[in-house]
Amino acid sequence: MAGELAENPSRARHVAIIMDGNGRWAVRRGFARTAGHHRGVERVREIVQAAPGLGVETLTLYAFSTENWHRPGYEVAVLMALFRRYILREVGEIDAQNVRVRFLGERERLPRDLQRLMTQMEERTAGNTGLLLQPAISYGGRSEILRAARQLAAEAAAGxxxxxxxxxxxxxxxxxxxxxxxxxxxxxxxxxxxxSNFLLWQAAYAEFAFVEECWPDFTAEQFARLLAEFAGRDRRFGRVAAAT
Structure with missing residues (x-):
């Protein structure tokens, strides 16, 4: 299967996922919203494990947006704790799976101990050559573009x-x-x-798939079906299809 995927130019090499609906999933079942976040972390593990076998080379996961800082303090605290727990619990397995991790976002806004854990995970997996996993934490597309523009402007001003x-x-x-x-x-x-302010520059010509299931119910089997459906799309990037 892996050989077939490698020869298929229409496969999705980079997949980005907006992992939405944890809170609603929990509320519909009579749980606290934070219970949905706990279940969502388990789903991350499954999708990360499945991605390489489905031909995915880069997986970007929208975990916490810049707008999410406006959520109730207790919910933000639970999410920060979950991020710490994920890194501590998964770093060994991630490394063993040859996955390289790179975090995206305004990490300076995160708790210092979490920043240290993120850096340690990146350093430990830096030499891995398999899946590139990019968790987007404290990430916003507009602020990312603004940050890049300021960097280029500063370089121009410096000559x-x-x-x-x-x-x-x-x-x-x-x-x-x-x-x-x-x-x-x-x-x-x-x-x-x-x-929702996700990869605004990068997704200019991406294909999109919107599914009804909340993130805790999103399975590896559904992931595989979406990738198979993507392979049948005609991506022209603004061009006109050649006449036959």
Whole structure:
């Protein structure tokens, strides 16, 4: 199967997922919203394990947005604790699976101990050559673009860059995702049909899939079906299909 996927140019090499609906999943079952976040972490493990066998080379997971900082303090605290727990519990298995981790987002806003754990996980897995896992924590697409623009502007002001010569490639390289191919497929769970400030630059020509299931109910089997459906799409990137 892996050989067939490697020869298939229409496979989704980079998949990004907006993991939405944890709170609603819990409330519908009479649980506290935080119970949904706990279940969502278990789902992350399953999808990460399944991704390489499905031909995915990069998996970007929207875990906590810049807007999520406005949620109730207790819920934010639970999420921070879950991020710590995930790193401590999973880093060994992630490393053993040859997965490389790179965190995206404004990590300076996160608790210092969590920042240290994130750096340690990145350093431990830096030499791995399998799946690139990019958890987006304290991430916002607009702030990412603004940050990159300020960086390029500062270089221009310092005289190290000609502002008239700045290219799209320069901007892409200045983003958190610099050096990574743009996503082929963006998936959002929970029935919502918006992008929510996620990978605004990178997803310019991505395909989208919106599913009704909340993230805790999103399975590896459904992931595989979405990837198979993606392989049948005609991606023209603004071009006209050749006449037959």
């Amino acid at each position: 190290s860059r000609d502002p008239a010569a700045i290219t799209e490639e320069d901007m892409a390289a200045a983003l958190y995702t610099g050096g990574t191919a743009d996503p082929d497929l963006v998936i959002r769970t929970s029935g919502e049909t918006r992008i």
